[in-house]
Amino acid sequence: MSGTAYLLKAGVNRQEGENQQRWLTLSASLLNAGLSIRNLKKPFQNPDEKNAFIYKEELNSELFVLQQKLNKANKILEFKFEGFTEQIATATAFLLLNEIGRYDVSKRQSAFDDISQIFSYPIYRRSRQDLVLDSRQLERLDRGETIIEWDKHYGRGLSINVYAPWGSTSDLLHMGSIDFFEPYPFHIVVSVFIFALILIALSVFVIIKHLTGKLYQLHDKVDAISPNNTLEIEQSADTSALDLLTLKVHNMAERIKSLLDEKAYMIRAVSHDLRTPIAKMQFRLEMLLADLDEKHPALLGCNKDLDQLSTLIDELLTYEKLTLQLRINIYAIDIMELVTEQLQNYKLLYPKLTIAVISKLPKNFILEGNEPLLNRLLDNLVNNGARYADSKLTLTLIIEDKHLKLQIDDDGNGLDNKTISKLFSPFYRAEGSRNSKNGGYGLGLAIVKQVAMQHKASITACNNELGGARFTLLFPLKLTALIESEKSCL
Known part of the structure; x- marks a missing residue:
């Protein structure tokens, strides 16, 4: 040049x-x-x-x-x-x-x-x-x-x-x-191409070997979950690790289904075999107390213990049924009517407690859900707040970010920040002043969380401005429900 x-x-x-x-x-x-x-x-x-x-x-x-x-x-x-x-x-x-x-x-x-x-x-x-x-x-x-x-x-x-x-x-x-200038001479191109193929082949080999090792580790874990295979696995020289894993996962699914069926059967058996004897004992104890002119304290204590045992069994069975229930029946519910009925009952049980409702919902607001389950959710939350409140319990309902926000506040001693994450675990009972004077079996809030999950809702707990506890639920609303709500506000 x-x-x-x-x-x-x-x-x-x-x-x-x-x-x-x-x-x-x-x-x-x-x-x-x-x-x-x-x-x-x-x-x-x-x-x-x-x-x-x-x-x-x-x-x-x-x-x-x-x-x-x-x-x-x-x-x-x-x-x-x-x-x-x-x-x-x-x-x-x-x-x-x-x-x-x-x-x-x-x-x-x-x-x-x-x-x-x-x-x-x-x-x-x-x-x-x-x-x-x-x-x-x-x-x-x-x-x-x-x-x-x-x-x-x-x-x-x-x-x-x-x-x-x-x-x-x-x-x-x-x-x-x-x-002519050749930026890529033929022999260099061929050499680079062959080198690239070898490098790709080695990379694929390493990746496949790594994945195969992971698959066999998964095999062992599946075998640990389902040691007694109900189906025979016909393994041959052509059976790949993925085929073997598929068969084992199928066996594991059968095993899990069998365990769930056994669990459901056990719950039904417990429901009958425990509740019936307890009911008979309560009936006979009531008859005995009715015949006595002076009620003995020991008999009264036995009657109270039977009531607590019956309540514990009821909550345990409710929780187990919720964990096994994959689908629930959904229909339109007047949430304000449901809340009002619950609060009326607790105003009678706690006459010294100021129970208030703050609603910013449109008139005739409808929530899609299961009424018995939502009724149980409200009962557990209101009962929990009423037992720990000093003088005031407030329920707030509002639509926020395409969700129905249900918030329950009390003015009690509040929650321990270290244990908030464990509150919704079954049989967990927090230590401290909030639990010192009130009993419980540690299943109430666990049931609340299960009901919330059935409705695709979230629940959180924290302390409020009054120093007491605050439980917040967010129920997702469908677009049609939002449109109807906006129309009712016009």
Whole structure:
């Protein structure tokens, strides 16, 4: 490319002002490359004026820069190109013949010999008779066109020969052969491709081996859950780890289903076998107390213990049924009516307690849910708040972010922040002042959480501004319910 750069420099040095800029624009279009004149930022290192090539810098994978010092002080010509192309080869032949044409006929050969020393590839002046060209190529040369011939010895894409008519003579300008720049030689591409395939194969092998190990670990865990397989696994040489896991998971599912069925049967049996004897004992104890003129304290204590045992069994069975119940019956419920009924009952049970309802719901607001379960949820929450409140219990209902927000606040001793996360666990009873004077079996809030989960609702607990406990439930509302609510507010 040094020869092309020299021809460009010679052309620029001959021009001035607007002509110089016009010449640069035409040459850039001819070469399909970038040409510009810039200030010299560092000392010129190459003293050779003919080959004023400073450096060749690779900016990215294919873009190169050639810089030539111009006659003007501290000015350089910058030539940017993306490798040697056919268009650059054709343009170089044109610029070379144009430069030679500026000399007298007697001096053209001498000038050509001098310029040929600058080129990095051979250039010749040859007679047509010395070259083997076909008729089509000769016709194009007669029309004054420049032709390019791919060197058959190297193959297409490796080197070219350029032929251009030498003025009005029968001679030709022959440039070449010119090696083409190959950014990705074939043998390198093949080597990289093979290396990439090997790397991918190794990576896939490592990943599959790792996943297979995980699958066999999962096999062991499945076997631990279901040690007594009810189905026989026919394993052969063609059985993959995934097929084996599928069979074992199927066996595990059968085992879990069997355990759930057994659990449901046990709950039904407990419901009958425990409740019936307790009911008989309570009946006989009541009959005995009725016959006695003076009720003995021990008998009264036994009656109270039986009531507590009956309540415990009822809560235990309720909790277990909720954990096994996958689907519930859903229908429209007037939530305000449900809340009002619950609070009326507790106002009678706790006459000294101020129980208030703050409702910001639209008139006739309807919530989709299961009424018996929601009634149990409210009963447990209100009962919990009433037992721990000092003087005040407040229920707040409001629509917030497409949810029905139900909030219950009391002014009791509050919750221990360290144990809030465990409040909804079954049989958990918090230690401290809030639990010291009130009993319980640790199932009330666990039942509340199960009912909330059945309704796809969330429940959280924290302390309120009064220092007491706050329980917040968020029930998701359907779009139709929201639209009806908005209409009722109009």
